[in-house]
Amino acid sequence: MTTLHRAALSLSLLLAASGCRGRDPSRAALPESFTAVDDRAPAPRRVVCLVPSATELVFALGAGDRVVGVSTYDDFPPEVTRLPRIGGMTNPSFEGIAALRPDAIVGVEGPTDLTALRRLRSLGIRVVVPRVESIEEVLSGVDLFGRLLRRAPEAAALRRRIASELDAVRARVANRPRPKTLVVLGRRPLVVAGPGSWIDEVLTLSGGANVVTAGGRYPTIPRESLAALAPEAILDLTGHADGAQLQGELDGVDLPAVRNHRVTTLSDPMFLRPGPRVTEAARQIAAALHPD
Incomplete structure (x- = not known):
């Protein structure tokens, strides 16, 4: 598989x-x-x-x-x-x-x-x-x-x-600016992490700010709405091995994350599984959003 x-x-x-x-x-x-x-x-x-x-x-x-x-x-x-x-x-x-x-x-x-x-x-x-x-x-x-x-x-x-x-992840990102982040879970249609979702909670803990603030926990959104959301970072959790593919799909959309090449693929299914590996998921998300 x-x-x-x-x-x-x-x-x-x-x-x-x-x-x-x-x-x-x-x-x-x-x-x-x-x-x-x-x-x-x-x-x-x-x-x-x-x-x-x-x-x-x-x-x-x-x-x-x-x-x-x-x-x-x-x-x-x-x-x-x-x-x-x-x-x-x-x-x-x-x-x-x-x-x-x-x-x-x-x-x-x-x-x-x-x-x-x-x-x-x-x-x-x-x-x-x-x-x-x-x-x-x-x-x-x-x-x-x-x-x-x-x-x-x-x-x-x-x-x-x-x-x-x-707690260690929280401490690492505590005083850093929180990039406005879009978490993509599915591409066609575009399924994203919304407020109150498992991913939203882990994202917040890891130093990100979810740009999706309405529509339920896992809403489907039109691509035309991305410009208004203006994400500064995009996390691709769809499982595609090549993060550049999503970057290429969004090249026609004027987004800060695309302009600044801040589209990151995190392909391990653990990000979508509430469980004991939440610590590793949080560390990887924090590293993607705050690499320095």
Whole structure:
């Protein structure tokens, strides 16, 4: 799977998680039973992960050896490439999951619908699906998975590390001018990061100012509106390997970012995955916006 395909799939997951595909009743807020952990139950030994964000959390807690199946979209850490695939976010293979004999299934709220989660639970398997659409929710997800996996000390250490590394990024950019930044997530149509989105939060922490201030968390905007936005920097998160391609596409538009060659490609899908690698995402965005 190419970087472009991985980024496109990660964007689909992000849009689904943030409710940008409309109000589907099967994707309403999950009942507490899917977001709580029974501390009296034994620690799971065989875990299936429904989405990459959940997989990365489990591995970050040092419990990757318990993962027996992952989604079609998983590509990190490298060990997951050797694991069985159990389908996608909306079409998990129930038979494939059952064959792996898991005693826990983990995901994140949004990408997997409630109907699928209920069917998975009907197999007699614990299903834990927290909401992770902000940095604070990622930290809460660390705690929740730490309890589920009986890795509470590791969860506390991971939480401290994430908070400390994000504080270091904040300190690095604290006294610097914040360039007006456009974050491009899709090209045709032009999908961008809007206010209140995961990317918007990481961008702000990393020393940027989002030029998109209305239209929802992941709006589609006409190219004709770019001149009025006048971004001073553009971050291309679409997964295209060649950042010059987007620069070339925008050469006909009078934008400060284009004139000053401040169009940067960041192609790793981690930028679109709320999870433990938020620290690396923040560092790379800060370096792109404040290279000196």
